[in-house]
């Protein structure tokens with residue numbers, strides 16, 4: 001029996017520093033409409049989909065910094081996206097910078113939410129793997145100050161029963177870490193949704209940087225296959241305020257195969273019919289965790305291959 005979830009990845013081209021929230025939300029609504037017209041029940045937007053990728057700059061003015069964050073979700077500016085989702089009866093994943101005030105202190109997270117087709121927020125995730133630096137680095141055209149502007153997520157990697165399946169979320173750099181998928185894989189995740197902003201030249205090592213797009217797909221395809229889950233990876237890409245970012249948004253099957261991929265670095269919707277039962281053939285054979293996974297032996301292997309000197 002199929003459990004088809006027709007899904008869109010709504011890639012975004014650059015968002016300029018001066019683009020208003022409502023203009024950006026208008027772009028998201030356009031892509032939501034296109035997704036619906038193409039039969040989708042779920043649309044996956046990108047990481048920090050409401051603003052330019054501001055961690056590329058050192059921002060000392062607190063009011064300016066705060067202007068990139070959402071305190072309310074939905075807010076006056078994002079309410080039209082929720083209204084449209086309800087009208088169209090379509091769910092969505094949305095990434096944004098979140099500011100909360102707790103015990104009089106500001107706390108900042110790189111967050112995503114899962115919204116059902118009634119426009120109710122049914123899941124939240126806060127990015128755990130924050131790349132980059134706390135302090136600005138010398139001799140760089142662009143900084144990557146996520147460690148300065150966010151604290152690591154405090155919600156773990158939850159899996160939500162929604163859309164007739166088991167849905168998980170991650171954000172950008174999380175996709176490079178096997179733990180991300182495995183923690184959700186152990187909860188029988190069937191689809192991992194994630195958005196990313198991946199600037200070229202981040203590492204500063206030409207050989208590594210030239211593999212940016214390869215590593216993008218490698219990590220998501222491996223995570224999908226090894227955990228028998230769909231992965232929907234949605235980029236923000238193109239030349240944003242002089243910083244070039246990779247595209248190649250993808251929808252990946254539990255086999256690890258790419259079934260849809262974007263071809264531009266602009267706003268672009270890609271779609272696929274995702275059968276949430278598809279992972280079962282892997283979960284019941286090669287990746288039957290119960291039968292074949294042996295965590296009780298892993299510490300021994302680490303000890304033998306690492307610190308212990310050969311006899």
Ligand code: CDV
Nearest residue numbers: 131144172173197198202
């Ligand atoms: N937004 C990100 O997390 N970007 C990182 C870059 C900095 C390496 C990524 O993993 O794509």
